[in-house]
Amino acid sequence: MVSPLAAGNARVKEARKLSRRSVRTERRLFLAEGWKAVAEAAAVPGCLVEVFVTADARTEHAALLDGLKVPVQLADDRAVASLSGAVSPQGLVAVCRFVDRPLEAALAGSLLVICADVRDPGNAGTIIRTADAVGADGVVLAGSSVDPYNDKTVRASVGSLFHLPLTTGVPVLEAVRAAQAAGYRVLAADGAGETDLFSAGELFDGPVAWLFGNEAWGLPEEIAAAADARVAIPILGRAESLNLSTAAAVCLYASAQVRGTVEG
Structure with a gap:
């Protein structure tokens, strides 16, 4: 069984840097939380990069996550919460590419x-x-x-x-x-x-x-x-x-x- 990524994991830490505007601007990446955001991002070609998800959310949203063509990283509750700015994290956070246009x-x-x-x-x-x-x-x-x-x-x-x-x-x-x-x-x-x-x-x-x-x-x-x-x-x-x-x-x-x- 794959162990969930911890908050100190390098991949999680890199994603957490996207909470800073300067890093988002430099990388043209941002974080989007919740199943709705993940589903909508997945519908935009090339937008979704990867998803971090807790075990509970992985089970609850299996149909959505199983259909994704990007890495879905199992992470512990603390790790996923560290990527969320919400008071009550939803258990899944996506890394997405910028969607702004000319x-x-x-x-x-x-x-x-x-x-x-x-x-x-x-x-x-x-x-x-x-x-x-x-x-x-x-x-x-x-x-x-x-x-x-x-x-x-x-x-x-x-x-x-x-x-x-x-x-x-x-x-x-x-x-x-x-x-x-x-x-x-x-x-x-x-x-x-x-x-x-x-x-x-x-x-x-x-x-x-x-x-x-x-x-x-x-x-x-x-x-x-x-x-x-x-x-x-x-x-x-x-x-x-x-x-x-x-x-x-x-x-x-x-x-x-x-x-x-x-x-x-």
Whole structure:
């Protein structure tokens, strides 16, 4: 019987280094935890590199793991937990290759999301998940946005990271102007916007790129001014504002409904 790898094993230690952004960037590898992430990564050609799994998870997810064409390493609970950033590790962690693509790949559809300096990994992951759910054709994490391969971002995306074109490292204004040049109408989600989301239906005709700003300070004036229109979400109650990922969901589904992507 093969002994499980321990936390001090060289292979485990090398994988654990991927918790650091600098190492991820250098190797273009990242860690993805859980059976859902492993299954989605396996569906992307060339993405999955290897999987570390506990004995219990190996038994529970035998059908998935037996079908993989990459090494599946049995490791003890402590070793697998050391690769996980979760409070309650799921028992299997995959090493994956980066899935980001050039900006041109994200501009090949009719609904785009541009995140401008979005720093919170949970928000970024949730926006990716929402963009996937609404049928968007790509997400651009522009400017100084969070690393999409941060473990919290990967978990928050719940597998959607592997579903749609993702672009990183592009200056915000460059992303906005590239979208406009490709025929998109860029709509800035802005609490001080001149257009109410409830009356913005005509803006959703044709390709649309939603522009969302930083959690703390929103969109700088220069960036918001570069958009084709600024759209505000009405606050009907006493709340000061909406969380960024919630605001993104409201905007994306509002435009999708008018465009006929979803029923409503």
